[in-house]
Amino acid sequence: MLSxxxxxxxxxxxxxxxxxxxxxxxxHGHEILVVTAGSAGSAVPVTQPGAVTVATVSSPVxxxxxxxxxxxxxxxxxxxxxxxxxxxxxxxxxxxVHERLSFxxxxxxxxxxxxxxxxxxxxxxDYLLFCLTKFLCSRGNAAFRATPAACTHCRVIRRVPGRxxxxxxxxxxxxxxxxCISHAQAMAMGVxxxxxxRTAVVHNGLDGGACESRPGDGDAFRRRLQxxxxxxxLFGGRASGAKGGDxxxxxxxxVIRRVPxxxxxxxxxxxxxTVVRRIAAESGVPSGVVHDGGWLxxxxxxxxxxAATVCAIxxxxxxxxxxxxxxxMLHERPVVGTCHGATPELVVDGVTGRIADPxxxxxxxTAIADVIADPATAAAMGAAGRVRAIAEFSLxxxxxxxxxxLGVPV
Numbered sequence: 078m079l080s081x082x083x084x085x086x087x088x089x090x091x092x093x094x095x096x097x098x099x100x101x102x103x104x105h106g107h108e109i110l111v112v113t114a115g116s117a118g119s120a121v122p123v124t125q126p127g128a129v130t131v132a133t134v135s136s137p138v139x140x141x142x143x144x145x146x147x148x149x150x151x152x153x154x155x156x157x158x159x160x161x162x163x164x165x166x167x168x169x170x171x172x173x174v175h176e177r178l179s180f181x182x183x184x185x186x187x188x189x190x191x192x193x194x195x196x197x198x199x200x201x202x203d204y205l206l207f208c209l210t211k212f213l214c215s216r217g218n219a220a221f222r223a224t225p226a227a228c229t230h231c232r233v234i235r236r237v238p239g240r241x242x243x244x245x246x247x248x249x250x251x252x253x254x255x256x257c258i259s260h261a262q263a264m265a266m267g268v269x270x271x272x273x274x275r276t277a278v279v280h281n282g283l284d285g286g287a288c289e290s291r292p293g294d295g296d297a298f299r300r301r302l303q304x305x306x307x308x309x310x311l312f313g314g315r316a317s318g319a320k321g322g323d324x325x326x327x328x329x330x331x332v333i334r335r336v337p338x339x340x341x342x343x344x345x346x347x348x349x350x351t352v353v354r355r356i357a358a359e360s361g362v363p364s365g366v367v368h369d370g371g372w373l374x375x376x377x378x379x380x381x382x383x384a385a386t387v388c389a390i391x392x393x394x395x396x397x398x399x400x401x402x403x404x405x406m407l408h409e410r411p412v413v414g415t416c417h418g419a420t421p422e423l424v425v426d427g428v429t430g431r432i433a434d435p436x437x438x439x440x441x442x443t444a445i446a447d448v449i450a451d452p453a454t455a456a457a458m459g460a461a462g463r464v465r466a467i468a469e470f471s472l473x474x475x476x477x478x479x480x481x482x483l484g485v486p487v
Contacts (some may be wrong), residue, residue: 079157079171079182083113083131090400091173091202094258094281098170101476103129105487110164112157112186114177132160136177144209144237148244150179157182161189168483169197171252175205180244183251198482199248200256200279203397206248207241207269211319211394215265223269245270254482259419262397277482280422281398282475285467288407294383301380302368304339308386308449311410313343313370313378313401318352320399321391321415324435326353326367328391330360331442336449339365340389343381345372382408387448387455390414390424391435398423403470406462411455413444423470429462 078099082092092113099109108128115133134156138146157178161169169186187197204212207223214228215221225231225241248255248271255274257263263278298304310332312325322342332338342353350369357367373381382388388405390396395418402423405412412430414420426432431444448455480487 078109078111079169079174079178079186080111080113081173081175081177083111086113086115089173089202090281090398091200093400094200094202095172097283097472098476098479099129101472102480102485102487105476105480107485110160110166112160112178112182114153134160134178136179138177144240147175147179147205148237148240149181150177151181153178154181154185158185158189161186166190166195168195168485170479170483171197171199173202173205180247183247187251194253196253196482196484197251198254198256198479199252200258200479201262201266201397202258204262204265204269204395206244206266206271209237209240212265213319213394215395221268241270248274256479256482258398259422261395261419261422265395277478279475279478279482280470281400281403282470282472283400283403283407283466284472285407285463288379288382288404290379290383290408294380296384298377298380298384301377302341302370304341304368304384307337307339309384310338310340310445310449311343311381311385311388311405312340312391313373313381318349319392319394320396321389321393321435322349322353323356324393324438324441325389325391326356326362327360327438328389328435328442328445329357329366330362331439332446332449333362333366335443335446338386338445338449340367341370341381341385342367343370343373343378347371378404379408382410385410387430387445388412389441389445390420391441392418392420393435394418396420403466406459406466406470409456409459409463411448411458412462413441413448423466424462425465429458429465 080095084096099111103109111131113133114136134153136153174182210231214224255276256279258281260278263276329340388410390399390402392415398419412424414424414432416432416434421432424430433441433444435441476487
């Protein structure tokens with residue numbers, strides 16, 4: 078398994094998914110070697126069937142050459158090739174490799190594995206196979222063709238001429254199946270150059286038993302952040318403008334006109350929270366409404382969901398699959414989610430939450446206020462969300478999907 082990041086050194090959903098899949102396959106008796114990027118290489122320890130071994134390879138990234146090295150990082154690729162030669166995998170599962178290991182790691186895993194063609198599944202957790210940012214030129218429309226030359230967010234792509242063609246060539250040469258984490262993402266991949274690659278959709282999954290709030294969690298979270306008793310709107314993940322934080326803060330100005338509420342922003346970017354505060358002031362949101370929850374460990378995240386009245390997923394781009402959506406559903410919290418990307422594949426409008434356009438701050442704020450103002454309906458939506466999450470987006474279902482593509486039993 079290849080993954081740029083991997084717990085505990087991880088601040089994104091891709092590394093978490095890689096860890097859940099690795100541990101799940103190991104429980105079924107498979108021997109897993111996870112190769113991730115680190116400050117120094119490591120040898121492969123002796124492993125037993127049913128074990129997960131994590132090996133790091135050195136991956137120097139020089140700022141000005143970062144975009145070039147994301148295509149081919151010679152040091153990281155050499156490390157991956159060496160580990161593949163030693164381990165001799167019968168299947169390879171790559172996750173995000175575009176920041177540290179580089180797309181060249183796919184060639185190394187294929188070349189070092191063995192002489193015969195083993196299955197190589199690449200799970201795309203974002204759009205970096207064809208877009209250097211967040212596919213923002215789509216403004217959320219997954220059927221829209223990316224236009225990097227005309228996109229203000231993607232002008233940096235001109236610094237790497239032919240980058241997308243090179244990446245496509247590597248994928249076509251090495252990957253047996255391109256796994257997309259939603260149908261929305263699969264549509265975007267097909268429109269933007271990957272229609273000739275065998276594609277499958279494997280939704281992310283979580284363990285329902287590990288995502289349950291406990292009595293006292295809500296009170297503990299309120300004490301932790303010194304919050305009062307107003308309903309909490311929870312927003313979290315890799316906090317950024319693309320995830321819709323800007324729009325959500327603007328929407329809060331409409332929420333608090335109708336109901337008392339406060340917003341808690343979770344994430345690992347304190348500099349972004351400075352932007353959030355500025356937008357709040359510009360939008361007429363009083364101080365004391367928006368709170369910085371920081372980055373939380375699993376216990377803190379569980380407590381945050383226990384305290385939340387509603388969880389907001391306001392991504393302004395076609396977010397392929399936001400794990401916070403699924404986590405909220407498993408915690409029996411109604412979700413007010415974006416109409417863009419995969420969120421409508423998870424959230425059933427009017428049943429497990431509400432779907433609205435985050436570009437329309439008033440409409441998104443009204444949807445949040447409607448949920449807060451009707452506790453009985455909110456509770457019913459939360460309960461329906463957990464039932465749906467367990468039935469349609471379980472970890473076991475995800476493992477079965479990947480096992481089929483990798484050609485291994487579970």
